[in-house]
Amino acid sequence: MPDPTFDAIVSQLRAEDPDFIRRIRKLDSPHGTARLVLAVLLWTLAPMCIVLGGWTGAIMAVVGGAYGVHLMRHRQQPHAGAADPARHRRPGASL
Structure with missing residues (x-):
C-alpha cells in the first residue's frame, strides 16, 4: 500500500526541482550512446x-x-516506469 506521506514528498520534489528528478531518471535508464557504440562495434x-x-x-x-x-x-x-519512479520503489528504500 503506497504511503501518502512519501507520495506527497515526491510530488513536492517534482514541483520544486524537476532537474533533480531528471537526473534520478537518467540513473535508472541505460545510456543510448553506449548501446549505439556497442552495436556498431x-x-x-x-x-x-x-x-x-x-x-x-x-x-x-x-x-x-x-x-x-x-x-x-x-x-x-523509455523505461517502463519512467513516468512514475515511485512505482518501482522497493519497500524501505529511500529516494
Missing part, C-alpha cells in the same frame, strides 16, 4: 569473425549482429 567485428573464424566465426557473427540489432531497437525506448 559488433557489426564491425562480424565480418572479421566470418573471415578469421570459419563456421564458428559465422555463428559468432550472426549472434553478434542479432544482438546489435536488439541494442538498436531498444536504444531509445
Whole structure:
C-alpha cells in the first residue's frame, strides 16, 4: 500500500526541482550512446569473425549482429516506469 506521506514528498520534489528528478531518471535508464557504440562495434567485428573464424566465426557473427540489432531497437525506448519512479520503489528504500 503506497504511503501518502512519501507520495506527497515526491510530488513536492517534482514541483520544486524537476532537474533533480531528471537526473534520478537518467540513473535508472541505460545510456543510448553506449548501446549505439556497442552495436556498431559488433557489426564491425562480424565480418572479421566470418573471415578469421570459419563456421564458428559465422555463428559468432550472426549472434553478434542479432544482438546489435536488439541494442538498436531498444536504444531509445523509455523505461517502463519512467513516468512514475515511485512505482518501482522497493519497500524501505529511500529516494
